[in-house]
Amino acid sequence: MKSAIILFPGTNREKDMADALRRAGGAEPAMVWHRETTLPPVDLIVAPGGFSYGDYLRCGAMAGNSPIMRAVAERAKAGVHVLGVCNGFQILTEVGLLPGALMRNAGLKFICKTTPLRIENSDTAFTHLCPPDRPMMTPVAHNEGAYVADPETLDRLEGEGRVVFRYADENGAVTEAANINGSQRNIAGVINDAGTVLGMMPHPENATAPHLAGVDGLPLFRSLVERLS
Amino acid sequence: MKATVTITLKQGVLDPQGKAIEHALTGLGFDGVGEARQGKVIALTLDESDEAAARAAVEAMCKQLLANPVMEDYEIALTP
Numbered sequence: 001m002k003s004a005i006i007l008f009p010g011t012n013r014e015k016d017m018a019d020a021l022r023r024a025g026g027a028e029p030a031m032v033w034h035r036e037t038t039l040p041p042v043d044l045i046v047a048p049g050g051f052s053y054g055d056y057l058r059c060g061a062m063a064g065n066s067p068i069m070r071a072v073a074e075r076a077k078a079g080v081h082v083l084g085v086c087n088g089f090q091i092l093t094e095v096g097l098l099p100g101a102l103m104r105n106a107g108l109k110f111i112c113k114t115t116p117l118r119i120e121n122s123d124t125a126f127t128h129l130c131p132p133d134r135p136m137m138t139p140v141a142h143n144e145g146a147y148v149a150d151p152e153t154l155d156r157l158e159g160e161g162r163v164v165f166r167y168a169d170e171n172g173a174v175t176e177a178a179n180i181n182g183s184q185r186n187i188a189g190v191i192n193d194a195g196t197v198l199g200m201m202p203h204p205e206n207a208t209a210p211h212l213a214g215v216d217g218l219p220l221f222r223s224l225v226e227r228l229s
Numbered sequence: 230m231k232a233t234v235t236i237t238l239k240q241g242v243l244d245p246q247g248k249a250i251e252h253a254l255t256g257l258g259f260d261g262v263g264e265a266r267q268g269k270v271i272a273l274t275l276d277e278s279d280e281a282a283a284r285a286a287v288e289a290m291c292k293q294l295l296a297n298p299v300m301e302d303y304e305i306a307l308t309p
Contacts, residue, residue: 061294061297094297104245
């Protein structure tokens, strides 16, 4: 699986993402700077975490209007798989590749901890190797992670199986108490209607080795390598 | 012309910063504050002197960049 990782000024998780892709057996990822207007031929494009453009105006707003994102949107429309993690998720909503938006955490605090996620849809290119019967322990590190969308959009996402991850407790139960950031309906990750663009606030790339936050994130990257190679 | 764009969170969208301001004001003894909502103001200086053209341009700016229609409303005020 060939991949490209998009780099913006302020991106800071690109090396973690590259490590995760390598650990899962993917080819050496290409790093693509935000001023580029074209992408190499790849099977997967990743918008990694960080603070692109210093989070000015709104998280992801400036990055969403950068030259490279036009190329990413074109590839996404042509069916190339795209993964957006944390700030990458915010950027994908800003460019309209995914519905909804990410707002300030309800508790007004930056949240940095490993949290259980319930896998709501394990029939995607991103999750088919993720064990659905137990929560995926995944680190989060964000200040603007509360997922919002209008009720019709939320109903549609749920009805179409497009809510892929929800914040849950350690038993995998989706509860109000487990909703760490005030996301509507505990939503932590959503996918587009074609099943090719996934955005999530938690960082699976930081759970891909025993010396990190465990290895629960590795099946997500292995899913992609198996499906897209 | 000068344009002032006021961006606020839509009604119904949770505004935790507004809530914190509301609690702080009540704590300081300012009674009768029903609700506080926080937003942002963007001040623009435009070459355009025609009001209708200026408004149309700023509307386009709001839609493309300044506001996110999923969670925000905006108001445009123009002055010569």
